[in-house]
Amino acid sequence: MLSDRRTNHLRQRRPQRVPEIMSVYRDKARGRYVFEFDARIDGQRVRARKILPKTWSRTQAETFGERERARLYNHVRNGHRAAHTIDDAVSKYLDYRCPELKSGRAAAAELAQVHWAFSGKPLTALDEVCREIARDGREDKPNRRPLAAATIRNRIRYLTAACRYAWKFHGMGETDPAARVSVPEVRNERHIYATRAEMLKLARACRNRTVRAIIRIAFYSGMRRGEILRAEPRAGLFVLETTKNGMPRRVPIHPRIRCCLSIYPITISVSTIVKHWMIAREATGLTHLHFHDIRHSAASEMINADIDLYTVGSVLGHRDPRSTQRYAHLATQTLATAVDRIGRRK
Template sequence: MRNRIRYLTAACRYGWKAHGMGESDPAARVTAPQVENARHQYLTRAQMLAVCRQCTNRTARLAIRIAFYSGMRLGEILRAEVSGQAWVLRDTKNGNPRIVPMHPRAAVCARAFEPCPKITIQRAWERARDRADMHGFHFHDLRHSAATEMANAGVDLFTLGRVLGHKDQRSTQRYAHHYIDTLAAAVGKIGQKNPHHLQKKAA
């Protein structure tokens, strides 16, 4: 329903802008229902490697590693341009260009990767996933895996959102529960004396 409403509003807005149909945007007050479709499944590095070992398609195997170590979507991996030690995405889901730094473990994969049809990688992923007894995982969950790995390592939400290319910070908030230890440490600093201040006072 949400998608249909968006298609209709986009068509109406195009008619208004491009062909002067109407005096104002007919879709300005149309709202689409919110859908809670966020997935919280992610693979550990060991699980990702287990799927790779079961994958017989070399290109798909490289794509799996790149997705895990970059957080890029499959479509982004297929059209990303390698520039030095980073991937350049000139066209992204949110419409803004993005630079994704290259993890050392993904650099070798990037040099060997040759784009192929998206469906080829998806089918190879599904076969390898099932052989590894990880039914239910989607290729896109590798993106969540990258985000979770960064969150668990203490990367702040702002930086995490920049790496993933989130335009809306609400998209990044789904990973906030991984920061409980960091947040607890921050709260624990309340009321503590500042060592730097004490050094200046002693001097």
């Protein structure tokens, strides 16, 4: 039996064991769960901290914590594993992020279309994969015409979003894999506008009373078709709790469409609107007009009334000022007036 002195000596020489700390907690300031890990694995100190997506529940956060803990142990004990693949990143995006997005189904469908390009490729090759997607999309093939520039751009954007999400929230890769990706620019704005007379001509040609009112509302509010269907007329405003850019919006109700409010709540389907719109186009000879052109026509009317682009963008619900720049060419008179005032005395 060892003496107390000998026992104390051995205790002093024995290396201190660092206890494993693995926690998932809610950061109230950020409104998100946070994963933290601190342990000594085979003599190596390993620390990790990740801020998790805002929409995750505690169960999702804890599940991620357990998986990440296992990944960190495997990473140290088995050496550096094979590089993360784009397949891994897309799988995480489809499992965790897409269900939270309004465009989740569209994202999944577009990612499936480019699986051939990224299958088995490492995350570090994302920029090369995106260049290949762009090159292939522009080709004229025997069984397929070249893809629209907007389609190519959207597919690249979905893929880069998936990889950036996996890097940011699932620890895939050391740096942002999308940093070197160049997204093709698209210049496909339509500059076709309906006059008030043409709008009324279309509305009168509609056999369906509700569709007739919807056409007038689109012209006098600048709302998108889906927004018109979801809007709630309240105290002189069209109230939109959800919009394309994710922000709520309030659109003043024009006096000339107050008589149209009786159609709310709107119960007809989008297909019914499309059907009667197409019939009205044929009847009036205005077959070049799309329904969305009526929204652009609202912007045209405001600009021709000397309303500034910033205000027009606010009415239309543009989050990015660049979206409103498509109407800048209509504001020539306003620009001329502004230039004419340079150097004038007040």
